[in-house]
Amino acid sequence: MTDTNWTPDLTAFPGPKYLGLSRALREAIRAGELAPGARLPPVRELAWAIGVTPGTVARAYQQATQEGLLAATVGRGTFVAAAAPRLGPTQPLHIDRPRDVAGQVNMRAPTLPEIGQAPAFAAALDRIGRGISVAWHDYPSQTDEAPLRRAICDWLSDRALGPLDAEDVALTLGGQNAISLVLLCCLRGDRPVVLTEDLSYPGFRHAARLARAEVIGIETDREGMVPDALEAACRRHGAQVLCLTAEAQNPTTARLTPARREAIVAIARRYDLQIIDDDCYALSVSVLPSLRALAPERCWHVGSWSKSISPALRFGYIACPRGLGQSGRLTAQHSFFALPRPLTELALDLLESGEARRLRALVQEEQDRRLAAVVAALDGQDLSWQPGVQFLYLRLRPGWQASAFARAAEAEGVFLRPADEFAAPGIRAPNAVRLALAGRAPWPDFTAALDRLARLLQRPPQEAEV
Structure with a gap:
């Protein structure tokens, strides 16, 4: 194992810098400039050396890792991969939370402000602790979640979601888990295609990669996704799922106009696209018809408490298309049976008490x-x-x-x-x-x-x- 202070010149690689860096990595490895086992510079060190952001370097390292060119080991670094592929992690564990330093x-x-979540949770846990019984000794089940699913329908009553009842709801371990579950429900074949906004929440891409899907970015403007670009991609790629954010697009904050919503739904019906609408960042109240209200037969409306109450709970939900709630819950059941009983009871108490x-x-x-x-x-x-x-x-x-x-x-x-x-x-x-x-x-x-x-x-x- 050897270290390297490799500092590529990206001027020879036009286009997005992360793609240029990944191409430079590929060429250096193939030319023998970077030998198998060589340790690459840390992300921040290389970013400063070549004048890009740490995110650019991390993204290039991730792409090269997925191609099998690099191997990453938590706590040790990123290395040029050996010729023979090995099982194990394909990228380092990523925690986007630098240590708090005074003044930074x-x-x-x-990150959510601390406005009394801890004492509210402690009081709720004290209340539900009095009701612990022998039933808590068994596996949780989807049946046990029925009261919480009904409470979530009430929680979502300030959204224009169309017809919604407890049978339409699946509960998840946060919003990212919800997106992954929907892709598991919807994607078919060896090489499925997922469409996203050209700039979008990276979690869409991570979930698609886990499902072995190709991701295609669709042009957006200040009104959101451009319908003509979406239709062209549907014709070209035969996609199965469209992931987007109608209310508060991440990162641009764009909100899909009513006309754009209608146009996107029409295209989804024409090409039989399932729609994932990520509502985790949205306002608590919206008067515009949601994509699920416009297309209740094909829109999976995803939400969570991570951006509104606390990310520590890892509590999310899906308002599934009409008639597909059981499919969503069955996929959740095959993944983790059901939410942990303490989480179910805590979330239900917070909803019924009004604390949420x-x-x-x-x-x-x-x-x-x-x-x-x-x-x-x-x-x-x-x-x-x-x-x-x-x-x-x-x-x-x-x-x-x-x-x-x-x-x-x-x-x-x-x-x-x-x-x-x-x-x-x-x-x-x-x-x-x-x-x-x-x-x-x-x-x-x-x-x-x-x-x-x-x-x-x-x-x-x-x-x-x-």
Whole structure:
């Protein structure tokens, strides 16, 4: 095993930087420049050396790992793979949560504010603890979840979802698990195709890869997915599933217009596409007809409590298409039987006591306060946002490139996410970054971070050293 300080020149590889880096890796390995067993530089070290974001390097490493060129071992690093493939992890365990350091603010991933979740959970656990019986000794079952499924229908009553009852609901271990379960329900064949927005939640791609599916990105604009581009992809690729976000697109915050919703549903029916609508980031109330309301026979509406109450619970749900709730629950049953009994009882208590709605309202109140602070601090910038949504999308003006801006912000103790981390394979990302609301950051640190970002935006590289 040998270390290498390999630093490729990406100017020979036009296009998205992560694709250029993955091609440079491929060529260096084939040419023998990187020998089997050589340890590659750590992600952050290589990112600084070649002038890209850590996310770009991580994405290139991940792609090369999936091709079998690299092998990653948790705690040891990333290596050029041996000639013979071996079973085992294909990428390092990824936790997008840097350690909290005084003065640093993580705006890469939304974090919820602490508004009393812990005492609320403790009180609920105390209440349900009094009812523990011998039934808790057996495997959980889908039948046991029926009261919670009915309560979730009431929880979703502020959404325009069309006809919905407890038989339409499947409960999951968070939103990501819900997406994976739907793909397991819907995908068929050796090489299925999944369509996503050209910039989209990376979890769609991760779930599709686990299902051995190819991912195709579809053009979007400020109104969401472009119907003509979707229809062209359907004709070309014969896709089975469309993954998108109608209410609060991640990362752009775009909201599908009513006309776009109608057009997308018509195309889905024409080409027999199943639709996954990820509603995990959306507002608590929406008056627009959801995709499930428009296409109740083919839309799987996914939600969770991770962005509204607490991600620690790992509690999610699917409003399945009419008549397919049993299919969703059967897939869940084959995966994990049913939710753990303590989680089921805790979620049901929070719903029936009204605590879930109270906590969601308090989270929303604090997030709205932070959202207003970002909008005020970055006044005059090309910023997209929605009330109630926990991130903003900043299109950078000439003078800054997304990768350089993210590095400069990181040097100032502020962590951002460039648009290229959301790009589907082969998609050239726009010059933009996503700013997540750092709900856990102390308020003085949060406002100081916004001041630093505002100063950076006013002083692009040609005017200030970065």
